Amino acid sequence: MTIPVFELLRPKTLAEASELLLKHGDDARLIAGGTTLVILMKQRTVYYPYLIDLQGISGLDHITADGEGLRIGAMATQRAVETSLLVRRSFPALADAFGKIGNVRVRTTATVGGNLAHADYRLDPPPVLLILGADLVLSSPKQTRTVPIKDFYRGLYETALEPGEILAEVRVPPAPEGSRTLYLKYSSLSANDWPCLGVAALLKGNAKRCDELRLGVGGLAEKPLLIEGLELARNETITDSLLDEIARLVDEQISPISDLRGSEWYKREMARVFVKRAICALAEEDPHL
Amino acid sequence: MKRELALTVNGRLAKLQVEDADTLLEVLRDQLNLWSVREGCGVGACGTCTVLMDGKPVSSCLVLARRAEGREIVTVEGLAASGKLDVIQETFIEERALQCGYCTPGFILSVKALLDENSTPTDDEVREYLSGNLCRCAGYGDIVRAVRVAQEKRRAGAT
Amino acid sequence: MKKLTLTLSLKGEGRVRVKRLRDYVMADFSVVGHSVYRKDAAQKATGQVLHVGNIEMSGMLHVAVLRSPYPHAQITRIDKARAQALDGVAAVLTGADVAAMPGVDPYYGPAFRDQPILAVDRVRHIGEPVVAVAAADRRLAEDALQLVEIEYEPLPPVLDVLEAVKPESPVLHPKLRAAGTFADLAHVRAGQSSNVCYHFKLRKGDVEKAFAEADRVFEDTFRSPPAQHVPMEPHITLAYLDESQRINVWSATQTPSYVRTELSAIFGLPMNRIRIRVPYLGGGYGAKLYAKLEPLVTALALITRQPVRYALTREEEFVTITKHGVVAKLKTAVKGGAITARKCEVYWDTGAYAEIGPRIVHKSGYTSAGPYRMPNVWIDGYCVYTNKPPAGAFRGFGVPQVIWAYDSQMDIIARALGADPVEFRLRHALDEGEAFATGTPVRAFGLKPAISRAAEAIGWSKPKTASSGAKARGRGIASGVKAVLTPSISGAIVTMSADGSVNILSSTVEMGQGAETMMAQIVAEELGVAFDQVHIVQPDTDITPYDTITAGSRSTYHMGNAVRMAAAKIKSELAAVVAAKLEVNPEDLVAQGRRIFVRGSPERGMTIGEAFLAKFGSLGTTLTGEAICQTTAIPMDPETGQSEKCTEYWFPSATAVELEVDTETGQVDILKFFAVGDAGTAINPKHCEQQLLGSAITHLGLTLFEEMVFEEGRLLNGSLLDYQIPSIKDMPKEFRSIVVQVPHESGPFGAKGIGETGALTVSAAIANAIEDAVGIRIRDLPITPERILSHLAARREKEAHRKSS
Numbered sequence A: 001m002t003i004p005v006f007e008l009l010r011p012k013t014l015a016e017a018s019e020l021l022l023k024h025g026d027d028a029r030l031i032a033g034g035t036t037l038v039i040l041m042k043q044r045t046v047y048y049p050y051l052i053d054l055q056g057i058s059g060l061d062h063i064t065a066d067g068e069g070l071r072i073g074a075m076a077t078q079r080a081v082e083t084s085l086l087v088r089r090s091f092p093a094l095a096d097a098f099g100k101i102g103n104v105r106v107r108t109t110a111t112v113g114g115n116l117a118h119a120d121y122r123l124d125p126p127p128v129l130l131i132l133g134a135d136l137v138l139s140s141p142k143q144t145r146t147v148p149i150k151d152f153y154r155g156l157y158e159t160a161l162e163p164g165e166i167l168a169e170v171r172v173p174p175a176p177e178g179s180r181t182l183y184l185k186y187s188s189l190s191a192n193d194w195p196c197l198g199v200a201a202l203l204k205g206n207a208k209r210c211d212e213l214r215l216g217v218g219g220l221a222e223k224p225l226l227i228e229g230l231e232l233a234r235n236e237t238i239t240d241s242l243l244d245e246i247a248r249l250v251d252e253q254i255s256p257i258s259d260l261r262g263s264e265w266y267k268r269e270m271a272r273v274f275v276k277r278a279i280c281a282l283a284e285e286d287p288h289l
Numbered sequence B: 001m002k003r004e005l006a007l008t009v010n011g012r013l014a015k016l017q018v019e020d021a022d023t024l025l026e027v028l029r030d031q032l033n034l035w036s037v038r039e040g041c042g043v044g045a046c047g048t049c050t051v052l053m054d055g056k057p058v059s060s061c062l063v064l065a066r067r068a069e070g071r072e073i074v075t076v077e078g079l080a081a082s083g084k085l086d087v088i089q090e091t092f093i094e095e096r097a098l099q100c101g102y103c104t105p106g107f108i109l110s111v112k113a114l115l116d117e118n119s120t121p122t123d124d125e126v127r128e129y130l131s132g133n134l135c136r137c138a139g140y141g142d143i144v145r146a147v148r149v150a151q152e153k154r155r156a157g158a159t
Numbered sequence C: 001m002k003k004l005t006l007t008l009s010l011k012g013e014g015r016v017r018v019k020r021l022r023d024y025v026m027a028d029f030s031v032v033g034h035s036v037y038r039k040d041a042a043q044k045a046t047g048q049v050l051h052v053g054n055i056e057m058s059g060m061l062h063v064a065v066l067r068s069p070y071p072h073a074q075i076t077r078i079d080k081a082r083a084q085a086l087d088g089v090a091a092v093l094t095g096a097d098v099a100a101m102p103g104v105d106p107y108y109g110p111a112f113r114d115q116p117i118l119a120v121d122r123v124r125h126i127g128e129p130v131v132a133v134a135a136a137d138r139r140l141a142e143d144a145l146q147l148v149e150i151e152y153e154p155l156p157p158v159l160d161v162l163e164a165v166k167p168e169s170p171v172l173h174p175k176l177r178a179a180g181t182f183a184d185l186a187h188v189r190a191g192q193s194s195n196v197c198y199h200f201k202l203r204k205g206d207v208e209k210a211f212a213e214a215d216r217v218f219e220d221t222f223r224s225p226p227a228q229h230v231p232m233e234p235h236i237t238l239a240y241l242d243e244s245q246r247i248n249v250w251s252a253t254q255t256p257s258y259v260r261t262e263l264s265a266i267f268g269l270p271m272n273r274i275r276i277r278v279p280y281l282g283g284g285y286g287a288k289l290y291a292k293l294e295p296l297v298t299a300l301a302l303i304t305r306q307p308v309r310y311a312l313t314r315e316e317e318f319v320t321i322t323k324h325g326v327v328a329k330l331k332t333a334v335k336g337g338a339i340t341a342r343k344c345e346v347y348w349d350t351g352a353y354a355e356i357g358p359r360i361v362h363k364s365g366y367t368s369a370g371p372y373r374m375p376n377v378w379i380d381g382y383c384v385y386t387n388k389p390p391a392g393a394f395r396g397f398g399v400p401q402v403i404w405a406y407d408s409q410m411d412i413i414a415r416a417l418g419a420d421p422v423e424f425r426l427r428h429a430l431d432e433g434e435a436f437a438t439g440t441p442v443r444a445f446g447l448k449p450a451i452s453r454a455a456e457a458i459g460w461s462k463p464k465t466a467s468s469g470a471k472a473r474g475r476g477i478a479s480g481v482k483a484v485l486t487p488s489i490s491g492a493i494v495t496m497s498a499d500g501s502v503n504i505l506s507s508t509v510e511m512g513q514g515a516e517t518m519m520a521q522i523v524a525e526e527l528g529v530a531f532d533q534v535h536i537v538q539p540d541t542d543i544t545p546y547d548t549i550t551a552g553s554r555s556t557y558h559m560g561n562a563v564r565m566a567a568a569k570i571k572s573e574l575a576a577v578v579a580a581k582l583e584v585n586p587e588d589l590v591a592q593g594r595r596i597f598v599r600g601s602p603e604r605g606m607t608i609g610e611a612f613l614a615k616f617g618s619l620g621t622t623l624t625g626e627a628i629c630q631t632t633a634i635p636m637d638p639e640t641g642q643s644e645k646c647t648e649y650w651f652p653s654a655t656a657v658e659l660e661v662d663t664e665t666g667q668v669d670i671l672k673f674f675a676v677g678d679a680g681t682a683i684n685p686k687h688c689e690q691q692l693l694g695s696a697i698t699h700l701g702l703t704l705f706e707e708m709v710f711e712e713g714r715l716l717n718g719s720l721l722d723y724q725i726p727s728i729k730d731m732p733k734e735f736r737s738i739v740v741q742v743p744h745e746s747g748p749f750g751a752k753g754i755g756e757t758g759a760l761t762v763s764a765a766i767a768n769a770i771e772d773a774v775g776i777r778i779r780d781l782p783i784t785p786e787r788i789l790s791h792l793a794a795r796r797e798k799e800a801h802r803k804s805s
Ligand SMILES: Cc1cc2nc3c(=O)[nH]c(=O)nc-3n(C[C@H](O)[C@H](O)[C@H](O)COP(=O)(O)OP(=O)(O)OC[C@H]3O[C@@H](n4cnc5c(N)ncnc54)[C@H](O)[C@@H]3O)c2cc1C
Pocket: A029, A030, A031, A032, A033, A034, A035, A036, A037, A038, A054, A074, A100, A101, A102, A103, A106, A109, A110, A111, A112, A113, A114, A115, A116, A117, A118, A122, A123, A124, A125, A161, A165, A166, A167, A168, A193, A194, A195, B043, B044, B045, C721
């Protein structure tokens, strides 16, 4: 399979890139790592006469931290996040989620921005970013706006990006003091596969007393979801009946798509199992217990 | 429209004419005749087109050639350029870690990148790093052993 | 023992010294029985090995093919004018164009000539080639396809094998022509009135009487889905006309001789006007058997008069050849704790074109009841057309599908009777010389040792370690047997130069299995020369003799015998010279260490060079030996499947596994895995191990997750993003092979074959272990976590229902 001829445009600044996007409209698309786009172009599923290369724009691949949290440039590679000591120390689950994508070659080439913007319903990182309350910085010639990640996903392959807008940065605020996070990826076919589903959990407290619980799930609806209503767990002891109640809450909010990796029935079953496993693992992990 | 591209492959700078739509895999094979780089799936899943780009493994089928400009590309042809096999190649032979051999160059480059990054990987790290290189003759046990032997030899100073 | 050091040289001065593995030593021989290194190791490790994809020719055209979007449709119009007008496009070919080529038969196939080179009037599966473009480069060819317009009138598709056999089902091929190419398919008849293109029958004893008299009768239906071979190198073929206008083909095929015969039939040309060459293959596993791209690429080369190469993409690979999906219904009678009868009704989904389906239904069909003692057997095997991509042979030639059925049922029966599954199998396993269901006495039959060794390795008689939490642990075993394709033919030529170096001319294809190394070992042993003095000339139908096929675990026996006999002819010529000079009896001479000498007194003899000089008195001379190994079978009675000799030899197989099932997710974790196979003498023990483990892990994937998922005839997972094969992470934690060696009296040094043995019994062993772990019986492959969990859920529901009522 070859890619039909197109022209690669190589802007030097974000503003220039946005302008090119606006100028060419539906005839142009941003290319970040290219791992998804190149496949779709080869399969002739999509075709754009112009691809706008984000690689030549400097200052888009940073991973830095300050008092306000972590900042990851959209062009940082998935592998860079996975192996960043900064990320691993402060948000181990985030490093884990990026580290569980596809294979090392994909992670070396593909970017954070490309992953988030592609908006496939099964991606690994979004559930973790959801529980961490990440904000996405969207840039266009008119304005730079910040969108909470839970508002970024609109539907299957649909995001809040407006014409001409580029995802420039991901901002992750500091996690609540004393909280721990975990990402569980479950592949139902070969061990190497895309996820059947992914569950991210944040817990502050321990098995005896839950101060705060957050859950994010991937692969269980048309878009990644942040589970709502988890206040019910606050100040509770983590018992089997509480876990059942949480699982019920999750079950009400998800709407899994049957696919090659599991039917709707199976995904609902697995959501229950992995949500419980994630919470239990975090509860038992508390160093103060 | 074809445009000039200066590509550094195995330490040599090549001046080529390529389309923006050409993948690195196509250029390495069709223009530079580097036959160790092979298309197995076209979607980054099998690893037979693995090359090193600035020392890191990538699927050359997913990289646009033009975007590889200014990077150091290494294929298996570049490992034994002086006529002496790389210790990983030598070990793959000794440990019988190849059968049909179609996946072998990709595996060898992945192992090289792995050991360059991490000279003492755990079993899980080896499996994770190599999980994107598929072998249907399924000589995985021999390959894992070869990684361990190569690792030891490198520690003892072999290259 | 002599220490053998092998030096592998890389282009130019680079050399690497390789020490010899000490693990396996066979004292009697200096090369055979030793795990010498692969002949091709250095070129493979450097990537310099020759594949068809590396062959460039000036003016070479590239091919792209437009394929059917319908599972079944009439083609009503094709407009190719715009594509043809594109600059750089050399040819746009349709089925009608091929049919219009003078003297060309547009259909081909090894059993029936039912498959068009390009669809003629009708398409029968999604992905069927309809229009081919040859252009200056691949992109241009693909661009040109976009300009071709095709109109179809959809026809009702036949998608299910059990629907396809019903009389009211649309018939895919109203007329059929038998190919008549292979001796073992001589009984396959032409003519057609249903979708069953071949019906195999075996009748032994009186099954109905046995069912009537039985203590218990077991009835089960087992299914295995269509799947993919996934050789890492997709199919590729290059064809051109040489200076004398002969057709030259470089192809990644496992059957060079067959391809020549097929092209000769299609294009109406003498065999010597066609030359097929085969370099190294990046895997085959049965995908590259018979004609694939060669007819189309040759047609394009003939039309354009330019070299033409076609390399399939992985996506095209998926619609080119598949593994047969099978529905097997087994009914088994038991009386007094012993099996008295078995009736097998096996439906083989052969897809839109028969390909080698009839051979599979015949050769694998007759083993459908298993290698077990049972006085009454009834087998019906049906090869059935459906509107899916054609199915062919895949590592095991259909036998893994029937063993999946019968050895799952063996466990079901043993458990129901309260018998130990190992003991139950051993009690029923055929003994040496006993008759198989076909009436053929089994010979060199290491089935019982294979079962016992597997059981011993897994610690069958010892208690299992307990699992914790939601995990449950189980052990399982399975056994089975495959018979080698018979009759078949392998021809070989061996030449020796005066310096003692040797060339082997053979049409056996090296695709990773180590056939070249095997041949070199046998010839080196026979002629008493060093292993690295032997070179293999790769398949080239101009110079390498006919060979039926590189497949079916037949090469070591057949080609091994052929090269050994050919080498023996050279040895006897040399011996005659030496005997005359030394005035000794030629029978007293041996060839060893590059010398011919009197047995027991090495000083009384000559070097090979001296013997040559003595014979020819001139430098640079050669000796040539030629031999054919041809096995014969007594054709089976078409009504009863009985034959005193249906096969040349058997390869028994056993698998033992220990695994854990996560009862909350249904996930299976294989903890221990032993692949056991009877290879006869192991010519190269390390390669036997690799064949056993390689075929085992492939079938682990086929057991646990591999499946081509179709919806209305459309493949939903036709790329490696979605179709999963085992990765290094899927390898069982403890993963070993055991080579049982029951030598065959007429095998080369006692060897049989081992290429498929490790594949045969994997699926049933895993299903049996799952039942041991969690008490549920899975009868459909693949055994995905979801399938296990839904069985567990169904059981829970049933139990709840029972409790409440
Ligand atoms: C073999 C394989 C296995 C994979 N397995 C997994 C897996 O297990 N889990 C998982 O999560 N993912 C998986 N992926 C998906 C992988 O993470 C995506 O390919 C990747 O995220 C896309 O990133 P990219 O940088 O290559 O994006 P590109 O391909 O360059 O772009 C993807 C899309 O995003 C748009 N885009 C890119 N950057 C921006 C931006 N800054 N602003 C706005 N729009 C932008 C592009 O226009 C395009 O539409 C796999 C991919 C492959 C090839």
